[in-house]
Amino acid sequence: MSGRIDIVSIFPGYLDPLELSLVGKARQDGLLDVAVHDLRDWATDRHRTVDDTPFGGGAGMVMRPDVWGAALDDVLAADETTARRTVLVPTPAGERFTQSMAEELALLVCAGGQLVIACGRYEGIDARVAEHYAEHEHIAVREVSIGDYVLNGGEVAALVITEAVARLLPGVIGNPQSLVEESHGSAGLLEYPVYTKPPSWRGLDVPEVLRSGDHGRIGTWRRSRAVERTARRRPDLLARHAPPHVRLAKGVDAEAIADVAARTFALACPPDLPADDAEAFVAEHLNAVALRSALRSRDRVLLVAEVAGAVVGFTMLALGRPEAEDVREVVSDRAGAELSKCYVLSEHHRSSVAAELMRATLSEAQRRGVHSVWLGVNQGNERAQRFYRKHGFVRVGSRRFAVGSRTESDYVMERTLAS
Ligand code: ADE
Numbered sequence: 120m121s122g123r124i125d126i127v128s129i130f131p132g133y134l135d136p137l138e139l140s141l142v143g144k145a146r147q148d149g150l151l152d153v154a155v156h157d158l159r160d161w162a163t164d165r166h167r168t169v170d171d172t173p174f175g176g177g178a179g180m181v182m183r184p185d186v187w188g189a190a191l192d193d194v195l196a197a198d199e200t201t202a203r204r205t206v207l208v209p210t211p212a213g214e215r216f217t218q219s220m221a222e223e224l225a226l227l228v229c230a231g232g233q234l235v236i237a238c239g240r241y242e243g244i245d246a247r248v249a250e251h252y253a254e255h256e257h258i259a260v261r262e263v264s265i266g267d268y269v270l271n272g273g274e275v276a277a278l279v280i281t282e283a284v285a286r287l288l289p290g291v292i293g294n295p296q297s298l299v300e301e302s303h304g305s306a307g308l309l310e311y312p313v314y315t316k317p318p319s320w321r322g323l324d325v326p327e328v329l330r331s332g333d334h335g336r337i338g339t340w341r342r343s344r345a346v347e348r349t350a351r352r353r354p355d356l357l358a359r360h361a362p363p364h365v366r367l368a369k370g371v372d373a374e375a376i377a378d379v380a381a382r383t384f385a386l387a388c389p390p391d392l393p394a395d396d397a398e399a400f401v402a403e404h405l406n407a408v409a410l411r412s413a414l415r416s417r418d419r420v421l422l423v424a425e426v427a428g429a430v431v432g433f434t435m436l437a438l439g440r441p442e443a444e445d446v447r448e449v450v451s452d453r454a455g456a457e458l459s460k461c462y463v464l465s466e467h468h469r470s471s472v473a474a475e476l477m478r479a480t481l482s483e484a485q486r487r488g489v490h491s492v493w494l495g496v497n498q499g500n501e502r503a504q505r506f507y508r509k510h511g512f513v514r515v516g517s518r519r520f521a522v523g524s525r526t527e528s529d530y531v532m533e534r535t536l537a538s
Pocket residue numbers: 209210211263264265266267268269270271272273276
């Protein structure tokens with residue numbers, strides 16, 4: 120059964136774009152019926168007036184309830200066979216229009232329900248109109264905003280809403296899979312970046328993984344980029360849909376951990392450390408092969424933090440007494456493990472990822488009978504020192520630490536675990 124969308128406006132011509140593109144084609148194919156009405160057809164005076172001055176004073180004009188009432192009565196009655204109707208009133212003062220609302224409305228339209236969009240202008244529509252229709256048993260009224268900005272009227276919002284709803288109707292989009300993966304889909308993530316030919320353009324290359332043909336790696340890469348984008352651009356979405364999940368790392372995580380290490384190691388180094396030295400250190404000690412061997416080792420414990428299925432941080436505990444003389448001299452006799460890595464992608468620094476990871480790592484150490492954990496942190500990395508202090512570590516001394524051609528000074532910090 121094809122559904123129906125009615126749009127009422129004083130500028131019906133504004134809605135002409137609904138004859139174009141996918142929505143236009145859906146209408147031609149009989150998948151969707153869209154009717155646009157001129158509100159002034161229901162005005163009763165010779166000037167076809169639809170507005171008047173606001174009670175209580177103030178700037179601007181308000182749209183009259185009697186004109187809107189006559190229009191909506193007719194438009195709603197035009198389709199009397201329909202049991203379910205929704206009247207949408209676009210307004211910057213409305214609830215936020217979202218993908219899930221679009222899905223809800225598509226279900227209504229798809230089931231043969233009627234969607235009426237009442238486009239206000241000026242200072243809006245007299246509040247009694249929404250109140251009146253909301254009292255009707257079979258009519259839902261929703262005042263919706265398409266974003267936190269003010270437009271001149273509801274027509275642009277009606278275009279936005281109609282397109283967002285229409286493309287969800289069966290048969291409108293050729294490949295329904297594209298609905299699953301796109302931004303604001305069920306995963307609550309923004310979409311990953313996409314590329315096409317040519318493979319190299321103005322010195323910019325398509326990421327190697329996308330040309331590898333390895334669908335497992337491609338899937339992992341896309342998920343990581345989607346999470347990275349969402350964390351940078353819309354951290355609110357992640358906080359709502361994807362709380363971090365911390366678990367023990369497995370062999371298959373080696374590449375994802377190496378990727379996090381490559382993206383974060385330089386951040387933990389002093390700003391004047393040559394990039395080559397940081398890169399050489401990562402290539403030698405934090406590559407996937409080295410990590411795979413750490414994952415197999417009995418005296419290494421690795422944990423990963425995942426957000427929406429992508430690894431965004433990891434820790435590594437090296438169990439046992441410290442080997443280096445300068446560390447042995449400063450830590451306590453109880454020191455039974457080094458927190459040798461604790462990296463979280465920078466876009467998650469302001470979230471709860473690092474705290475969750477630290478909590479889980481310390482409790483894993485404790486579970487394994489460790490009484491005290493130590494770590495080395497670059498003396499210039501105050502952000503990390505603050506983080507470790509917050510998690511109970513105190514400074515006990517210093518050590519030398521080689522990164523590439525340079526020897527860095529680290530503070531040594533230690534934290535006792537409750538026994
Ligand atoms: N009318 C004016 N501004 C609007 C907005 N942001 N959303 C919906 N309708 C509007």
